[in-house]
Amino acid sequence: MKAKIIVMPKKTVLDPQGKTVKHALESMNFTGIKEVRIGKFMEIELEGGNKAELQKKIDEACHKLLSNPVIEEYTFEIHE
Amino acid sequence: MKAKIIVMPKKTVLDPQGKTVKHALESMNFTGIKEVRIGKFMEIELEGGNKAELQKKIDEACHKLLSNPVIEEYTFEIHE
Numbered sequence: 001m002k003a004k005i006i007v008m009p010k011k012t013v014l015d016p017q018g019k020t021v022k023h024a025l026e027s028m029n030f031t032g033i034k035e036v037r038i039g040k041f042m043e044i045e046l047e048g049g050n051k052a053e054l055q056k057k058i059d060e061a062c063h064k065l066l067s068n069p070v071i072e073e074y075t076f077e078i079h080e
Numbered sequence: 081m082k083a084k085i086i087v088m089p090k091k092t093v094l095d096p097q098g099k100t101v102k103h104a105l106e107s108m109n110f111t112g113i114k115e116v117r118i119g120k121f122m123e124i125e126l127e128g129g130n131k132a133e134l135q136k137k138i139d140e141a142c143h144k145l146l147s148n149p150v151i152e153e154y155t156f157e158i159h160e
Contacts, residue, residue: 006121021122025141034125041086041121042101045114061105 001046003058005076007067008039042066046078054078081126083138085156087147088119122146126158134158 009015018036025033046054055078062074089095098116105113126134135158142154 008121008123018122021146024145025124028141028145030137030141032127032129034127035123036125037123039121039123041088041119042098043088043115043117043119044105045116047112047114049112057110061108061110065104065108066101 001048001051001054001078001080003042003044003046003054003076003078005042005044005058005062005066005074006039007042007062007072007074008037010071010073013071039072040066051078081128081131081134081158081160083122083124083126083134083156083158085122085124085138085142085146085154086119087122087142087152087154088117090151090153093151119152120146131158 009018015037017038021038022033022036025036044058058076058078062076063069067074089098095117097118101118102113102116105116124138138156138158142156143149147154
């Protein structure tokens, strides 16, 4: 099984990295950009197991280790 | 329109950040992990425009700025 996790800065939190990339794109003549936000993408390959149980474990891992719940939010999917 | 871009280290490239996270998860008693790979997730909000043209522009941006084609690979999707 494979878990795909996305961790993004919360909408209410400034994203300086995103701002920098927006300016860099504009300086490459890429116009019409409203906003850029940059986060992390994680792929965890797992040795099978019960999907509901894995869901619980991944959620715990996201909360405790993979994201900072104060400034970031996460979503994940588990595929066969 | 919104472009969602995923940039990951190539399969043939070592991912030390992923290795570190794997060990950290194991030390939290999260067993059964085969591999962890960590990349970037970017969301670009765009002011409408022609989808085919945006696709070309995003591809160029990924290649020139948002990824390092020597060690990373990217995929992206553009949604309405």
